[in-house]
Amino acid sequence: MCGLVGMVGERDVAADIYDALTMLQHRGQDAAGIMTCSDGKLMQRKGEGLVRDVFRSNHMAQLLGRFGIGHARYPTQGSSGAALAQPFYVNSPYGIALAHNGNLTNSAFLSDELFQSDLRHLNTDSDSEVLLNVFAHELHRLGKLMPLPEDIFTAISTVHKRCEGGYAAVALIAGFGLVAFRDPHGIRPLVVGQRVAPSGVVEYMVASESVALDVSGYELIGDVLPGEAICVSEAGTLYRQQCAENPKLTPCIFEHVYFARPDSLMDSISVYKTRMRQGAALAKKVLRERPQHGIDVVIPIPDTSRVAGQSLAYELGVKFREGFMKNRYIGRTFIMPGQSERKKSVRQKLNPVPLEFQDKTVLLVDDSIVRGTTCGQIIQMAREAGAKQVYFASAAPPVRFPNVYGIDMPAADELIAHGRTVEEVRVEIGADWLVYQDLEDLLACSREGNPAVDGFESSVFDGEYLTGNIDEHYLQSIQAARADSAKRHGGALGVSDGAVVGLHNDS
Numbered sequence: 086m087c088g089l090v091g092m093v094g095e096r097d098v099a100a101d102i103y104d105a106l107t108m109l110q111h112r113g114q115d116a117a118g119i120m121t122c123s124d125g126k127l128m129q130r131k132g133e134g135l136v137r138d139v140f141r142s143n144h145m146a147q148l149l150g151r152f153g154i155g156h157a158r159y160p161t162q163g164s165s166g167a168a169l170a171q172p173f174y175v176n177s178p179y180g181i182a183l184a185h186n187g188n189l190t191n192s193a194f195l196s197d198e199l200f201q202s203d204l205r206h207l208n209t210d211s212d213s214e215v216l217l218n219v220f221a222h223e224l225h226r227l228g229k230l231m232p233l234p235e236d237i238f239t240a241i242s243t244v245h246k247r248c249e250g251g252y253a254a255v256a257l258i259a260g261f262g263l264v265a266f267r268d269p270h271g272i273r274p275l276v277v278g279q280r281v282a283p284s285g286v287v288e289y290m291v292a293s294e295s296v297a298l299d300v301s302g303y304e305l306i307g308d309v310l311p312g313e314a315i316c317v318s319e320a321g322t323l324y325r326q327q328c329a330e331n332p333k334l335t336p337c338i339f340e341h342v343y344f345a346r347p348d349s350l351m352d353s354i355s356v357y358k359t360r361m362r363q364g365a366a367l368a369k370k371v372l373r374e375r376p377q378h379g380i381d382v383v384i385p386i387p388d389t390s391r392v393a394g395q396s397l398a399y400e401l402g403v404k405f406r407e408g409f410m411k412n413r414y415i416g417r418t419f420i421m422p423g424q425s426e427r428k429k430s431v432r433q434k435l436n437p438v439p440l441e442f443q444d445k446t447v448l449l450v451d452d453s454i455v456r457g458t459t460c461g462q463i464i465q466m467a468r469e470a471g472a473k474q475v476y477f478a479s480a481a482p483p484v485r486f487p488n489v490y491g492i493d494m495p496a497a498d499e500l501i502a503h504g505r506t507v508e509e510v511r512v513e514i515g516a517d518w519l520v521y522q523d524l525e526d527l528l529a530c531s532r533e534g535n536p537a538v539d540g541f542e543s544s545v546f547d548g549e550y551l552t553g554n555i556d557e558h559y560l561q562s563i564q565a566a567r568a569d570s571a572k573r574h575g576g577a578l579g580v581s582d583g584a585v586v587g588l589h590n591d592s
Contacts, residue, residue: 086344086492087171087186088112088157089275090297091255091263093317094288097121099148102155105290105297106136111346112186112293113159116170120182121153125260127180131156131170152263152319154255156184160493173214175205178225179232180259185213186293187252187273187491190554195219195247216254220244232261234316234324241266241314242328249552251337251490251542253309255291263317265291269329270551271311272337272490272542274351278303279323289317294349308352310334335551338541339492341531342481343389343452354534357392362530363480364396364450367522371401371448371478374520380476381445384408386452386463387435393480394450403448408441408470409463431462443471453481454510454521455494457501461514477516482524483507486548487563489555494545496564 088109092098102119117139118131130144136157156171172184189195192212199205199215203222207214223240224232232240237258244266251272256264267275277291278298290303298305309315312329336352337344347357371378382404385394388411398405412434441447447467454460460477467475483502488494497503502510511519524546532538544550 086112086159087184087293088155088297089184089186089253089255089291089293090155091153091184091257091265091291092289093152093263093319093321095282095284095286095321096151097123097149098151098153099145101290101301102153103136103140103145104300105292106155106157108297108300108346109157109293110136112344113157115160116158116167117156118158118170118172118184119148119153119155120172120174120257121148121150122257122259123150125180127174127182127257127259129172129174129182131167131172133167133170152257152317154182154184154257154263168209169211171211171213173209173211173217175217175221178221179261181217181221181224181256183213183217183220183254183256185216185252185254187254187268188212188250188489189215189248189252190250190489190552190559191248192250198247216244216248216252217256219247220254220256223247232258234318234326237261237264237316238314238324238326238328245269245312245329249554251552253293260319261316262319263289263291264314265309266314266328267309267311269312269332270542271308271332271334271352272551274336274340274345275309276305276351277307277309277315278305280304286321287323288321289323291315294345294351296346296349299348305350333539334537335540335542336538337490337492338527338531338543339453339481339488339545342527344492347389347392352535352538354531354538359531359534360389360392360452360480361396362533363522363527364393364398365400366526366530367393367450367478367480367520368397368400370523370526371397371520375518378448378476379446379474380448382406382408382441383448383450384441384467385450386460387411389452390450390480393452397448397450397478401448406438406441408438408447408467409435410438411435431459432466435463435466437466437470439470441470442467444473445471446474446476447472448476448478449516450478450480452479453484454479454501454514455484456499457510457514460516464515474517475515476518476520477511477514479519479521481527482521482546483510484545486545487560488545489550489559489563490542490544490552492545497560498564 090105120129172182253273253275312332316324383398
């Protein structure tokens with residue numbers, strides 16, 4: 086799960102891209118990069134680390150140009166390193182740079198096809214580089230000295246036919262402008278906005294979430310539709326076209342559960358209101374299962390469960406308290422690469438307020454339970470702080486299946502709910518009672534925000550993969566690549582960063 090930004094402005098855009106990336110830092114903390122274009126020349130700065138650590142004033146001064154793209158990277162199979170920071174670049178045709186969020190589920194096949202049929206070289210093990218080369222090849226086949234918008238739309242139409250999985254991408258073409266497109270299922274998010282410069286020139290931005298538009302004063306126009314492509318010429322003219330044959334809006338439900346910021350709008354759905362509805366629905370289930378629940382206080386696990394926790398407490402008629410104080414200088418534990426690092430970070434990240442736990446029946450609320458190690462430690466911290474009983478509520482259903490569309494859900498046997506009943510999970514994490522959200526309720530909470538949605542990608546809960554090309558062999562291959570034991574040895578293939586040996590799905 087990565088953060089994307091693309092921009093065309095009246096003046097140099099690098100500073101605004103930087104600001105937008107800081108608003109998307111929650112989507113990726115492994116690496117960051119910006120590429121801009123000025124007078125047909127591409128300029129780039131990228132590296133490992135947070136946005137604030139990668140860019141300094143001297144770097145920003147060199148990123149000239151009125152259009153550019155940015156990326157905050159989150160690795161989905163543990164492969165890291167400066168060589169895998171985005172955007173990626175190819176010089177033929179035109180000079181094209183691309184940044185990508187998602188996962189191509191047929192990247193291994195495409196890698197072979199690019200080498201054997203398209204005669205293109207891949208320099209990393211990233212599926213983002215695959216996507217870039219497929220796009221570049223389809224543009225090259227058209228044989229134009231400089232592409233027109235209709236040529237770009239033609240190329241993206243073929244990209245949709247060749248590439249499978251969930252993806253959103255921003256690209257820049259030297260001498261032309263900005264390009265953005267989204268997979269035909271709309272699994273990965275992408276929004277577009279505009280602002281009017283003091284001179285009256287209209288400037289455009291595309292980004293993974295609407296909060297990136299807000300920081301620079303852009304007005305949200307709407308979403309890039311599933312299968313749609315957007316071009317903004319160097320002169321600032323916007324072009325849009327549907328490039329997929331049978332698009333359907335089926336966004337990833339886990340964006341609403343965990344990844345997106347609550348102040349974002351995605352596919353016309355307010356993440357904040359969706360999480361409020363999740364809390365209310367969960368409260369109804371608590372009352373069904375335990376009418377005499379005896380809960381004294383609801384305490385959220387910061388930060389993503391806070392909104393659902395507030396709504397849950399309100400519906401139950403019990404106190405809502407901030408019982409854990411968060412260290413803001415520790416990253417999101419979900420996307421940390423290894424089990425030992427995740428375990429270590431929990432106590433560094435959270436510290437209990439004993440007065441909120443002492444002699445109370447506490448209902449802890451989290452957005453989801455993935456591996457279970459984090460919530461197990463938190464439950465133990467609550468007991469050590471004096472809680473009489475510790476209940477645990479998940480605003481999402483049990484996570485039982487791997488994700489193949491760009492979220493680093495680990496191998497199935499690392500998921501605590503895989504092959505276990507709710508009661509078995511309760512015992513495993515050490516709670517006195519455990520309640521999960523029902524999948525039907527979770528989907529209804531999101532659908533209420535936009536009844537026009539065709540459905541949701543919810544495979545981590547139900548094991549149903551929308552693209553229909555996921556078999557047991559594929560799942561076994563990603564299990565091997567995503568296992569923590571593999572991550573500790575540089576990925577499933579045991580190679581150093583940037584080696585050209587097969588593919589790690591990377592964005």
